[in-house]
Amino acid sequence: MQVVSVNVGRASSVEISGKRVLTAIGKHAVQGPVEVGPLGLAGDEQADPSVHGGLSKAIYAYPSEHFPFWQTVRAQARAADGSSPIRPGLLGENLTLAGLTEDRMWIGDRLHLPNCVLAVSEPRFPCFKLAAAMGFAQAVKLMQQSGYCGTYLGVIEPGAVAAGDPIRLEPGPRELPLRDLFKARLRR
Numbered sequence: 001m002q003v004v005s006v007n008v009g010r011a012s013s014v015e016i017s018g019k020r021v022l023t024a025i026g027k028h029a030v031q032g033p034v035e036v037g038p039l040g041l042a043g044d045e046q047a048d049p050s051v052h053g054g055l056s057k058a059i060y061a062y063p064s065e066h067f068p069f070w071q072t073v074r075a076q077a078r079a080a081d082g083s084s085p086i087r088p089g090l091l092g093e094n095l096t097l098a099g100l101t102e103d104r105m106w107i108g109d110r111l112h113l114p115n116c117v118l119a120v121s122e123p124r125f126p127c128f129k130l131a132a133a134m135g136f137a138q139a140v141k142l143m144q145q146s147g148y149c150g151t152y153l154g155v156i157e158p159g160a161v162a163a164g165d166p167i168r169l170e171p172g173p174r175e176l177p178l179r180d181l182f183k184a185r186l187r188r
Helices: 064-076 128-134 139-146 178-186
Strands: 002-008 012-016 019-023 028-030 034-037 059-063 095-098 110-113 116-123 151-157 159-161 168-170
Touching: 012 128, 019 128, 059 064, 064 095, 064 139, 116 159, 116 178, 128 139
Parallel strands: 059 095
Antiparallel strands: 002 028, 002 095, 012 019, 034 159, 059 151, 110 116, 110 168, 116 151
């Protein structure tokens, strides 16, 4: 298990479905170590703090194992950018991970990296901004159906993170699987 990419982005105004909205979903990969503070990564912003950010949602992590799925469905949907490869940060994630998918994570698990410790806090619930970033309207529904939601992380021990950092998973109380919480909240 390791960090494939560290991604940050600034909030900007974009047009989605004819409306101007503020979003920071467009993350881009950065090189070298990035400072991890209680509220997230240095150089990163969240456009809507009512649903993103804060202590329990300081960092959003997404498994690179799902990129082939998204590449295929974007091509099938004939998304404007459907033939270009899925790049780290496209789904709005701060950390692109390898070897750690939602079915292996439980609420309260800790991710030990060389210079910080993060905790699995809750799944990500997609909104219309994901559909805009992916280039096709069905992206939200497909994330819900697939369960390929990624996870929000709280910062237990601040420090730094860099691409290539190994991850050691420390199991938490193992009472609530991440994917089960995602599915339960979708049923509300």
